[in-house]
Amino acid sequence: MTARSGAGHGAGAAAPPRYKTALVSWLSVYPIITLLLWLLGPVVSALPVPVVTLVLTVVLVTLQTYVVMPFMTRLFQPWLRSGTSRAPTREAEHPGGADQAPSWNGPSRR
Template identity: 45%
Template sequence: MSTGGHGPHRLRQMFVMWLSIYPALTLALWLFEQFGLSQLALPLRTLVLTAVLVPAMVYVLIPGVTNALKRARRVKSSAQS
């Protein structure tokens, strides 16, 4: 029986994405403020943010968070044994 994509795997996937996106977006917005880029028009600001953050998410942050959570799960399961 299908869970309609709402099972524990999807919940973990959502959590990994949030753990990756929130700090990266917060840092990017802070850097925009520091370097005066917040003065850019909204469409240009969004273009720059997505051009930097989407590849960082796909190739670095989401795989990194996923691997860290897998390692933590392995440590936890070996500690329980």
Template identity: 40%
Template sequence: MTTDTVTAAAPAGAPAAPSVHRRALLTWLAVYPTITTAFLLLGPYLGNVPLALRTLVMTALVVPVVVYALMPLLLKAETRLARRHGRRR
């Protein structure tokens, strides 16, 4: 058995995960405004910092915000919206 074929089964009664296309859209909806905001707030302070270090700082701030705060909120909202409209994922 390869790791490519292993999938985690959802608990009985749990909603299905969004399709890969919806997850991509939700991820973009979280990442784009977060990166834009980070650049607006920190850009003036990081302007003279080398690109690799600037990228390190930005990703160190943006990734946790997206993963731990925004994605759970967007996934909950997407689940509620899908249920309200009777859509399947």
């Protein structure tokens, strides 16, 4: 399994703040669920609630994952990435060599 975070943004690109991701997700989920309830409401109203929930969530998650979020991410890209900086490199985290493990000598005795 491969990780796709930061794909297309270069290695080390900082992820957008979670509140921005949450807001963009909500901006896409709300219209989808409203549209699904409006279109499928008459069809699924006679079904038990767990079945309705199953149908709506399968459609919602599929649309959200493969259609809507890629579009919304591209649309909101400048805002999502504003105020973020590149993630620190291993060299910046551990000066003197990326392969050296950080050392800890215990509490300071002053």
